[in-house]
């Protein structure tokens with residue numbers, strides 16, 4: 001089973017790395033956020049913002065955004081693979097269906113992990129100062145989330161089978177979830193109704209946890225709640241994605 | 251049905267739910283394929299050929315019915331079936347950038363359970379067999395139509411399956427590439443004993459490749475026979491004898507009628523059309539009798555009925571009409 005998964009993982013990574021446009025934009029996108037949006041935050045005050053600590057609030061938000069968009073759109077690839085016949089051709093082998101989907105999600109996870117590390121490294125010269133072990137555990141959490149989201153995205157791709165339905169769906173789901181989690185600005189700045197709305201959004205707890213981790217505040221209950229939510233959400237999405245993938249491919 | 255059949259299907263059906271109501275794509279077909287056979291599934295667009303193949307390759311659950319493929323039950327032991335079969339799907343969308351011939355073939359073999367070393371060895375065997383030698387490092391996007399199709403077939407052969415399903419293997423190819431692919435397909439069976447079930451729209455393809463033709467129409471199998479037997483069953487062969495002198499036609503007709511058992515004789519302005527069971531057997535006695543009567547035709551042709559004629563007789567529709575009707579809808 002691990003061999004099968006690795007074979008799929010290897011194939012996806014090779015194809016990805018051969019695409020110079022992807023490699024370039026995939027890595028520069030987070031940097032654009034840092035360079036073009038980050039500086040605005042210095043002059044916002046309140047909610048733990050203002051001055052250099054702004055980066056400790058902003059970078060965790062960017063990490064979450066990376067996971068949501070990066071993994072959310074993974075299903076695009078599977079729609080193309082469906083059309084090409086790659087999915088059918090792999091399904092007609094004895095390889096386990098779990099390996100077929102997890103080889104793919106693993107490649108998304110690794111990609112997002114690398115992008116996350118690049119993001120953090122680039123943020124350092126901008127003025128990010130954060131706890132190293134906090135950063136490391138945040139990246140791990142983000143990777144777990146990416147694993148679940150990409151599995152779910154693959155399943156959605158197989159269900160919708162068409163980019164024209166898939167793109168608006170992912171946009172429509174991910175944007176409100178992201179905004180409601182306070183990725184760009186912390187929810188402590190929000191009016192009461194918005195704050196209440198954000199409390200039913202699991203992603204809120206993920207951002208809160210990574211922000212606490214960046215502060216090095218390991219004892220904070222945000223960390224434990226966020227970690228539990230991330231693991232539960234990642235596992236739930238991965239389970240649903242795998243089950244759907246199996247159903248869709250009998 | 252025997253124990254050693256490669257495919258045995260009974261009452262296999264599949265329906266789809268669509269917005270405009272249920273579609274009965276395959277309506278209870280029975281199918282037996284013996285080891286080493288090349289069987290052609292011939293039918294117009296929407297006949298249910300692809301649906302049948304997708305069921306037999308475990309890609310689609312039958313709505314009802316049972317099937318044993320390569321010795322294993324389709325529904326209960328899909329992984330055992332998958333290990334033993336190769337499947338080459340109908341032409342899909344163009345390949346993604348960044349995919350390389352050799353890598354894709356090795357990946358496929360590894361998913362089939364071959365070790366990395368075995369997969370690489372197998373690549374060096376399969377590639378030259380399908381005239382893909384030297385193209386291993388080529389990007390899929392850079393292959394010609396014929397090369398792409400041979401690559402697709404190679405994908406299905408990497409694990410040396412006993413049974414291969416080919417869905418419209420030559421659709422969209424030029425006549426030369428088609429003939430070339432036919433040779434490759436024939437040699438699969440002749441050299442390696444692979445059993446082949448292929449679908450096609452082309453009458454000449456079924457005729458050229460298949461030992462047995464299953465004619466499919468509207469989800470049902472409407473005929474199952476050898477190409478020759480199918481033709482004979484329908485209309486017999488037509489021997490056309492042309493005469494330069496008009497007066498000779500009437501005499502030639504009575505001579506031909508006494509020389510061989512004929513099914514039908516039609517006299518036109520300049521020719522005599524004699525329909526017989528087997529043209530090849532009847533031609534010599536007719537010629538001898540004509541010669542004895544002092545008559546010599548200016549030309550002789552023997553026409554075997556095409557599978558198009560067969561299809562028309564079986565279903566009341568011509569293959570081409572069916573195809574046009576479907577694509578217009």
Ligand SMILES: Nc1ncnc2c1ncn2[C@@H]1O[C@H](COP(=O)(O)OP(=O)(O)OP(=O)(O)O)[C@@H](O)[C@H]1O
Pocket residue numbers: 266267268273274275293294295296297298299300301302340451
């Ligand atoms: N996934 C599906 N959902 C709904 N209907 C389907 C589906 N797949 C096939 N059909 C319908 O089932 C019927 C048989 O389709 P199938 O693809 O088996 O035909 P075919 O003989 O392979 O045709 P072609 O020669 O065009 O490839 C058609 O009417 C088709 O519209």
Ligand SMILES: [Mg+2]
Pocket residue numbers: 299300301340417
């Ligand atoms: Mg088809």
